Amino acid sequence: MVAAGVAGSVTVKxxxxxxxxxxxxxxxxxxxxxxxxxxxxxxxYLADAHExxxxxxxxxxxxxxxxxxxxxxxxEEAAAWLxxxx
Numbered sequence: 001m002v003a004a005g006v007a008g009s010v011t012v013k014x015x016x017x018x019x020x021x022x023x024x025x026x027x028x029x030x031x032x033x034x035x036x037x038x039x040x041x042x043x044x045y046l047a048d049a050h051e052x053x054x055x056x057x058x059x060x061x062x063x064x065x066x067x068x069x070x071x072x073x074x075x076e077e078a079a080a081w082l083x084x085x086x
Contacts, residue, residue: 010079028082034060036082054078
């Protein structure tokens with residue numbers, strides 16, 4: 001997924017994450033720089049209501065260090081949210 005807007009361009013690339021349960025991840029690049037790592041929650045996560053959602057596992061950059069725990073329904077929502085806060 002690649003999106004461009006007034007605030008910059010966002011690229012989302014598949015990546016396997018080194019996590020205990022959920023390995024399906026994405027790297028979010030803003031203007032060509034890695035800004036965040038997201039993982040896709042599987043059925044093993046606490047509640048079925050969260051299955052398929054995307055939490056932010058790690059962020060990079062001083063502006064994104066203060067984002068706290070975010071959980072997104074899809075990658076487009078996550079990318080837009082990260083772009084807005086960079």
